[in-house]
Amino acid sequence: MAIPDPSPRPSPEPVKADTDALWPQVRSMARAFWKSPARNRLIFLGGGLATVIALTAFGQMWLNAWNQPFYDSLARKDMDGFIHQLWVFAGIAFLLLTLNVSQTWLNQSTKVKLREGLVRDLLDDWLQGRRAFRLAFNSEIGVNPDQRIHEDARHLSELTTDLGIGLLQASLLLATFIGVLWGLSRGIVLHIDGQVLAIPGYMVWCALLYAGIASLLSWKVGSPLVRLNALRYAREADLRFNLVRVSEHMEGIALHGGEADERDRLSSDLDRVLGIMRRIVGAVTGLTWITAGYGWFTLVAPILVAAPGYFHGNLSFGELMMAVGAFIQVQQALRWFIDNVSAIADWRATLLRVSSFREGLQAMDRLGEGRGRIDFAPSTDRQVILSGLEVASPAGAISLSQPEVVIEPGQHLLIIGDSGTGKTVFFRAIAGLWPWGKGRIGLPPDDDLQDREGDGVMFLPRHPYIPPGTLRAAISYPQAADDFDDWALVEALGSMGLAHLAARLNRSARWDKELTDDERRCLAFARVALRKPKVVIMDEAFDVLDDASLGRAMAIFREKLRKTIVITIGRPEVRDHFFDQVLRLSLDPAGPRFLPDDHATGDADRDAPTAGDDEEGLSVRAVPKESSL
Template sequence: MDRLNLQVFRQFWAIAKTYWFSEEKWQARGLLLGVVLFLLAYTGLSVVLNNKRGVLISALSAKDESRFWETVVIFISVLVIYAPLLAGYRYLRDRLSLQWRRWLTNRFVDNYFGDRAYYNLSTSDVDIDNPDQRIAEDVRSFTQESLTFLLVLVESVLSVIAFSGVLWGISRSLVLFLLLYALVGTLVTTVVFGKPLVRLNFEQLKKEADFRFSLVRIRENAEAIAFYRGEEQEATQVKYRFLEVFDNVKRLLLWELNLNVLTNAYEFIPFILPALVVAPAIFAGELEVGKVSEAQGAFIRVFFSLNLVVARFQALTTFGAGINRLYSFAEFLEQVELASAELEPVEPEQTQPIEATETAATTLTTIQTVTADRLALEHLTLQTPSYQRTLVEDLSIEVPTGQGLLVMGASGCGKSSLLRAIAGLWIAGKGTIVRPDADQILFLPQRPYMVLGSLRDQILYPNTHLEADDQHLTQILEQVNLADLAERFGGFEVERDWADVLSLGEQQRLTFARLLLQKPNYAILDEATSALDADNEARLYQHLRAIGTTFLSVGHRSTLTQYHQSVLELSQDKTWQLHNQS
């Protein structure tokens, strides 16, 4: 995005309308109406206060004591009402902003996790950096700044209407000059400063997020960095990221300096001009002295209302950059949702492969998923998501119910990729995958995932709605040789950074506990016991076979063959062989 133009407003409305026409639209509109009513009352009282300030000066100049005290009483009475009105206006505005942020954050989070968009983002070549910042910070900025600019615009319109009447009654030439002056200032500012400031603010948001992310990665990979003694390289990388932030801020400050020089000089004239225009009439005795103060107050209110773009231009450019980041993120999530809707699993009788859109030279095909009470691959050809490499060709196998299939082969031949295809993460290729509903399958990925939460949460994940008492959980931990785990950390409700306090072998056994507790009909295991010794591995697979789960494993160890009824060997040349164990 290079400039502040109509494209920004189109993107803004595409995001904003989802809330104002949602199921909460009446509550939102009611709050907005309350804010506007408070603003109307607040603006009306501002006109009264501005008038009474001029009357005070006129009364003092004329030495009219009774008029002075009468005006003081009125001024204080209005102020008593004015102060809570202003406070109430700000409260309702911030409350509406908070409500909007909650709704929009929930919408982005739902779309981010829906249809595995978070995974698609990590594997796609789309330039969507730092989705965490876009959900946490850009949404907050969007809702707050949207309301701020909207209400400032409404307030400006009301001020122009209310105070222009005051100015018109004092001097018509002031009104005409003010309109021309504000128009010229707005055009000069947007034309000269628009494009560079929007670009620099967009880059600043990205570079700040990249810098913060580099620090987060160090915390998450502290042990690995320490083993490699990679402190110097990591420090250099962090400093480099910060240097990019620093250089961009320097360029931004130079443009802001030039903008501030213009705006400071531009905004000084309204403080002196009303006095110059009204002075001849006062010297001639046609106007009271207090009219100078009244004219000056009204002129400044109208000027800054008309001068909205110039006065808030830097904030507008930052806001425009944030809109662009949020819109591109929302657009990506929408595309994922549409693509997922087109590739919904079909019924068993529908067996024709689904074809994707045609590219310039070839027709790309996608793997079809059929829902059934079995796990089978039919004439499956699996490719990488970019369609640049074929991993397996024409693979047809079925895992008999209650038995186990072991997938083996050299690194890079497509073992883990095959599991991704079964899970629906990779769809590039052709053929059919027949599998049960997702809630009947439990996947144990190669890298154990420890959730944020208690020990109970770790065991129940991802079905945290399950009910299991402490005694049952203890029995499960005993089966995976972690009998003392709850006692060691102080019970099942204690919260720790489990990925940090548990060894890799303990993490793998803990994820196996999830499988033994939930007893799914099907289990997919990707190197799920790679960090375990032979005894612990044998123990886990014995328990797995005892619960009657149909399972498919990926592994390198030859010892794994004894726990499976058949072995699928994949080769680097895309061929495969199936061996039945005796």
């Protein structure tokens, strides 16, 4: 039975937008903002923006009041008054220009700082307490975390800033000009069937009714964009993932002549993206009928509304233009929602992806609550103890052929198992990455299960991780590059036949790409020689070495690390008799199971210790060998 691989993969189904969860998501992100180190800086920038926008609203009110004397001077053909008003306009325009430039700087600075705070918060949550590893098993939230941390966080920061500033500006404009428009409405009377009707705040009510109808129509037509944008981002992430996958495996694809097959797969992914985009095009086109129609009619709407006061009232031409200007300003404030329906839908979809990712990360701390867990406790005398260990895997219960095992310093243990018995899951369980099951794992007391640095326990996975940077940093990882002297680094490289790399210790490169497969595997054992751990636990790390490299690796333990415990999970030993004991893994499909998405398929009661479990059995030692291989 195959054990699922936690490596990132495209989601079979795109993320679905849950519009009912908007306010909980907003509150969650607001709490994250309040705890962010960037909070004070963002509050300062927000205060600056509010001040600039308020001054801009004052300047626009001044500009609107300027309309009356300017147009009245035109109506009177007063050249001196006309020239004077042009100078007044120049002063107002310079003030508004200065404020606009200041607002642009504050706007862009806010985007940068907001993105910094959001991305740092997501990185802290993601790379904390093995959350990233566990999230990788999630079929939806764990897909393409790079997309959510990089692109979605950037997009959310920019949309939040633009929409927030726009809403604040519209609110201040509305508060400023609604009083002006109310006052100008006093000069407007309606003549209906010979009756004179004066409606208090006539133009204000017309503006509110006009904008309200347009807003309702805009949301009715534009609300499907929330779901469509969420689908689009999920499809885009899948396409990007598969493009990267093909790029990374191009050699194998070329050797198998699989270009046509991969092209078909990528074309299928592209078709799904284009299909969603076509639906978005249709939705945006329908929305444009409302927003553009509203915009065009707004050109004449204020004149039509104010015309009765000009033709039948006592409004002068200048007062008419002032009323028209105030009506337009109120409409610009009220049409903020109409103009931004598409952007709001985009913001809502992006907020859904970012907040669900953040909540999913935090939920990883509660993953498997109520299920049995392996007890990790320090051992004594630098021993490794595996007592009554049973690992609940997706395929069933994984256990050793011998329930009580104690490995003394200097001993070497080989754990073998048939294909599909869960060797990698068992390795992860010992490493603390997969804590579900029962029994006890005891490691030397100076080994902190949350911090593998130092000379405690080292874990060697099947594929070693080589970080970018200098070769010195790569071999020292995860410790700092300057923790070791040059001679120690050179000696460690030489112990695994990598002496030719010593001259490149300070060279920065993508060593995971530049080194050959054999060199990367040998570099992992060079780290062991450098750090001299008390315990080394490997997942088939011996099995992938060639004969010469395997001999060098075994020589490190025999000659330099004689007191180091070695536990290897892999294939049967065929030579050298390196191991002191050999145990076998078995998989019981009827035993307790655990799926990482917290949908266990086994009986939960099986996770509880049985009455026959004997804690005193922890002191029972393993026999030298279960079998001779």
